Amino acid sequence: MAFALNVLLAGSSVLKFSEINFDDYIFRNIRLSKALTALLCGISLPIAGQILQVLFRNPLAGPYVLGISSASSLAVGIAIMALHTFGVMGYLFFSKTAIILAAFAGSLFCTLLILFVAKKVISNVFLLLIGLMLGQIFGALQSFVEYFSTDKGLREFVMWSFGSLGNSTYTDITLFAGIGIGLIIILFMLTKPFQVFLMGQNYANALGVDFAKYRIYFIVISSLLTALATAFCGPIAFVGLSIPIMTRLIYRTSDQKFQLTACLLLGGITMLICDTLCYTILPDRVIPINVITTLFGSPFIIYLLFKTRNW
Amino acid sequence: MNVKLNIIDLSIGYASKPACWQAGKQTTVVYKGISASFTSGMMVGIIGKNGLGKSTLLRTIVGLQEKLQGEISLDNKALDLLSKHELAKMIAVVLTEKVGGFNLTVTDLVAMGRVPYTNAFNHLEEADKKIIHDCILVCGLNEHTSKPVNELSDGLFQKAMIAKGLAQQTPILLLDEPTAYLDFPSKHQLFELLKKVSKEENKCIITSSHDIELVLKYASHMLILSEENEFEFIETSNYKVSELFKKVTNGYFG
Numbered sequence: 001m002a003f004a005l006n007v008l009l010a011g012s013s014v015l016k017f018s019e020i021n022f023d024d025y026i027f028r029n030i031r032l033s034k035a036l037t038a039l040l041c042g043i044s045l046p047i048a049g050q051i052l053q054v055l056f057r058n059p060l061a062g063p064y065v066l067g068i069s070s071a072s073s074l075a076v077g078i079a080i081m082a083l084h085t086f087g088v089m090g091y092l093f094f095s096k097t098a099i100i101l102a103a104f105a106g107s108l109f110c111t112l113l114i115l116f117v118a119k120k121v122i123s124n125v126f127l128l129l130i131g132l133m134l135g136q137i138f139g140a141l142q143s144f145v146e147y148f149s150t151d152k153g154l155r156e157f158v159m160w161s162f163g164s165l166g167n168s169t170y171t172d173i174t175l176f177a178g179i180g181i182g183l184i185i186i187l188f189m190l191t192k193p194f195q196v197f198l199m200g201q202n203y204a205n206a207l208g209v210d211f212a213k214y215r216i217y218f219i220v221i222s223s224l225l226t227a228l229a230t231a232f233c234g235p236i237a238f239v240g241l242s243i244p245i246m247t248r249l250i251y252r253t254s255d256q257k258f259q260l261t262a263c264l265l266l267g268g269i270t271m272l273i274c275d276t277l278c279y280t281i282l283p284d285r286v287i288p289i290n291v292i293t294t295l296f297g298s299p300f301i302i303y304l305l306f307k308t309r310n311w
Numbered sequence: 312m313n314v315k316l317n318i319i320d321l322s323i324g325y326a327s328k329p330a331c332w333q334a335g336k337q338t339t340v341v342y343k344g345i346s347a348s349f350t351s352g353m354m355v356g357i358i359g360k361n362g363l364g365k366s367t368l369l370r371t372i373v374g375l376q377e378k379l380q381g382e383i384s385l386d387n388k389a390l391d392l393l394s395k396h397e398l399a400k401m402i403a404v405v406l407t408e409k410v411g412g413f414n415l416t417v418t419d420l421v422a423m424g425r426v427p428y429t430n431a432f433n434h435l436e437e438a439d440k441k442i443i444h445d446c447i448l449v450c451g452l453n454e455h456t457s458k459p460v461n462e463l464s465d466g467l468f469q470k471a472m473i474a475k476g477l478a479q480q481t482p483i484l485l486l487d488e489p490t491a492y493l494d495f496p497s498k499h500q501l502f503e504l505l506k507k508v509s510k511e512e513n514k515c516i517i518t519s520s521h522d523i524e525l526v527l528k529y530a531s532h533m534l535i536l537s538e539e540n541e542f543e544f545i546e547t548s549n550y551k552v553s554e555l556f557k558k559v560t561n562g563y564f565g
Binding site: 053054057059189191192195196198199200202203205206207208209210248251252253254255257 | 402413414
């Protein structure tokens with residue numbers, strides 16, 4: 001809560017709490033909506049990351065390991081270029097919606113590809129490699145699109161890829177919150193199979209948990225959460241990978257109910273802090289959120305790793 | 312609980328799904344024509360060279376891979392008719408693969424054995440906790456309960472996995488080469504433990520092993536898989552040690 005307040009108070013000019021006027025346009029439509037977006041982003045990406053890390057039993061997995069962010073980046077790249085080509089970029093509302101839709105469509109497309117592969121093959125390593133390769137393909141196509149893009153389009157795309165929490169309207173936020181929280185509730189109903197996934201495929205099956213079936217569920221939940229965050233905020237780096245690692249290093253328990261809850265809380269708080277830092281470090285300048293999350297998060301993880309002998 | 316696990320003319324191996332443009336089904340038969348009957352209280356050692364299908368047999372029995380032909384039945388009910396969940400209450404398995412990481416401790420690992428019995432949120436009742444505690448005691452792990460699983464020595468890891476198998480409270484326990492990386496005293500300890508469990512808890516324990524001397528010493532029955540697809544299922548007490556030894560070496564050296 002305190003962090004949420006911080007974000008609300010810090011801005012181009014720092015407000016005192018008593019100065020907050022809840023009817024103020026800037027407060028409602030910029031600061032509050034931004035804080036809510038940060039919170040949603042900080043909740044959904046770490047959960048998506050934790051799901052994939054447990055599924056692949058590998059702490060290097062993150063929400064983007066299955067190529068989802070590359071796919072949405074590519075889609076957004078194409079969308080921005082197309083908008084410029086047809087000269088309709090200026091119409092702000094239209095182009096913004098187009099970008100959100102493109103990002104979501106790209107993520108969904110990649111998710112469907114991954115699901116198709118997951119239905120065909122049993123091996124997790126195979127699936128991971130396919131995901132990485134898909135990511136590479138989308139990345140290469142994106143370079144191709146960028147190469148032929150106009151200067152303006154390229155700049156716009158680079159700005160998008162920095163990630164931004166400030167673009168969401170309340171319709172966006174309601175959508176994000178509704179679907180995101182719904183997915184997380186479903187995940188919490190599935191904590192038992194999720195816990196058993198720590199044992200890997202063979203033991204999970206031998207313990208009566210249908211690995212193939214639940215793997216599909218978990219991939220869908222994780223991918224949709226990633227798709228949502230990417231669509232509304234751009235490719236937010238790092239939190240999805242790092243928060244689950246952090247919670248495991250800080251809270252030494254294998255109980256997934258606990259770990260998922262910790263991911264929710266720590267992720268939300270971290271994003272709020274990072275968003276505050278974006279505004280307060282340099283006077284009169286806003287630093288891209290991805291710069292902050294990575295610059296401050298990585299050293300913290302390194303510190304935790306050195307502090308913890310076994311992990 | 313007394314159970315009877317029957318295997319009739321079982322063929323094991325791998326059925327590889329053909330790619331979508333190929334017709335038919337490709338199968339690799341690893342071993343065929345196995346028949347045996349296991350009952351509670353038995354301690355069965357499966358012996359055979361590498362690649363003859365010891366692991367495949369165990370994996371087939373526990374439903375991790377499909378049989379190619381023949382029948383497996385539990386108390387005269389075909390095993391295929393049981394759901395994964397029902398099967399998990401009948402057969403527990405200790406495989407060769409390692410688990411660990413993600414802060415998984417010995418207690419957490421043993422608690423996994425209760426999964427077939429817990430509610431949808433995996434809540435452990437007092438009774439569950441007592442069973443977990445007892446299984447930890449039986450396997451001599453009481454000093455290591457809060458240790459991360461990936462910090463355990465090979466011997467302790469095997470014991471922890473067995474404790475998990477015991478916590479599953481199944482009448483049948485399968486083990487795939489549980490003594491593989493252990494030193495000599497640990498191997499004996501482990502078989503001693505298995506023997507004790509099979510007697511005291513009236514469990515049917517089926518374990519594959521390359522440690523012939525241990526199987527000869529501890530097992531009540533032996534399933535010898537030999538090269539020519541001839542197998543023998545024998546009760547050790549019916550034979551002299553020298554005869555048994557001959558049978559086993561025949562299995563290994565043809």
